[in-house]
Amino acid sequence: MIEDNNISSAWIRTLKHIIECPGNEITPLVVSLTEFNESPAFRVALDSDLKKNDKAKVHTVAETIFPESLYVLNGYDRHKLYKGFLEILPRIKKIDASSNARGTYFERLIAFDGGPKGKINQLENIITSLQDRVIKRRSKLQASIFDPSKDHTEGAYQRFPCLQHVTFYMTPNGKLILNSFYAVQYLYERAYGNWLGLINLGKFVAHEIGTELERFTCFIGVEKLDKLTKSEGQNLLDLMAEKANL
Template identity: 25%
Template sequence: MHTFTVAERDVTRAWVAACNKLDHKDNPGRTGLHTVVRIADPTSDDAAFRAELDRLRTARGLWPLETVASTLFPTALAARCAGPEDLTERYRRMYPVLKRYPGNERGTYFGRLVSYPAASKTAIDQLGTVISRLRTQAAGTKIAAAYEIDMAAATDTEQGHGSELLTHAAGKDNGYIGFPCLSHISLQLDRDRRVHAAALYRSHYMFERAYGNYLGLGRLLAYIARQAELACGTLTVVAGHARLDGPITQLRPLLTGTSRLAA
């Protein structure tokens, strides 16, 4: 079993460290199980590095990293909203249209936050609930760990291989592969009024999704903290199965910092 734990100060360094941990001669599949990536400041990354990575991704026909990040947190929309309630209302109005886009048929991650498909058929606004609970607890007893967000739901059914066990779910989940690979987000409040997040992925593709996911999760965490009048803490991402996909020969110069990528 190949596994690793890395801890870095920003998104770029954390992603590079994780990829390099997977790219070893004794790991020909470039895969890992139960990998852990901890990012001290998940709101920060190297813009020049991101541009280089995006250039290679575009050449491979992949979405820009900003698009990947927006599936977890729609930064532009949030900037135009008065607060979490307004953001939830606007996103819910947009959601049916967003689901028509290729790859979104079963929803988006942020859609699961603000319109969770509960068994009662009444969609749940998890985002607003978490922010309210954090704000209340920060002003009172400061319970550290009682702030959970689920992504997987009973409507997720797809044929495939593998299995998973969810430790916190609002519904019954039968999906094996595909959306949602992100299963759960757990938030913790520390004594210094900082909010930390731990995200659990059943599968994580490092080139195709991970960098954009780190960005989106960091922005989501920062928004939750800001709306609860708290400080943004660390982001920890656990992947049940991680894989360094993509054009490895072209990726290595970027991972080692020896030269620019060649498209």
């Protein structure tokens, strides 16, 4: 269990725990964040290391969960965001056809394949429910990413979707909590961007209902060190200490 008010610090603590303990996984891991501070110098240093290893930058990973830049571009209008995202979705899938063949995270949130019911905008259902402020059934405040009809495959290696599920909760003081669930998460390549993207998603929902995001909690079945050895992980920590003063 890692509880912090800084995304950068939480990521570093997770990496340190894996390095100091046997194996290269944490099973399970719970990360709970408030205030959502971040070290810009840390982000620059991590992005530089990711680029060196031909991995996506933190911002790129975060945008797969919530396309904040598109939200800003559309004047913080969520309906324009939905429409604009679905319009460019074919291009997004074409850019990385191997990863996006079964869909994208934000697509599953706003256009989940409901079979005979058609496409379901799970986020809009949650937002309109929260706007009422009288939640008769809290189980309604959840959205699925994993789709058994598409994702139960026999492939030996499947990267999407690692994020399975998100739920929302309104506290007695009217603030918002976002919970997320991962079967497997890749610490080096994805975790920081995942957490940032989910926090941005929570802030989006909070903004749309006129409140603030109070806490983000991520439940992970298996947190993997993925592409790094422990010695490489320690070298990365040393680099962060030097460049980001962490």
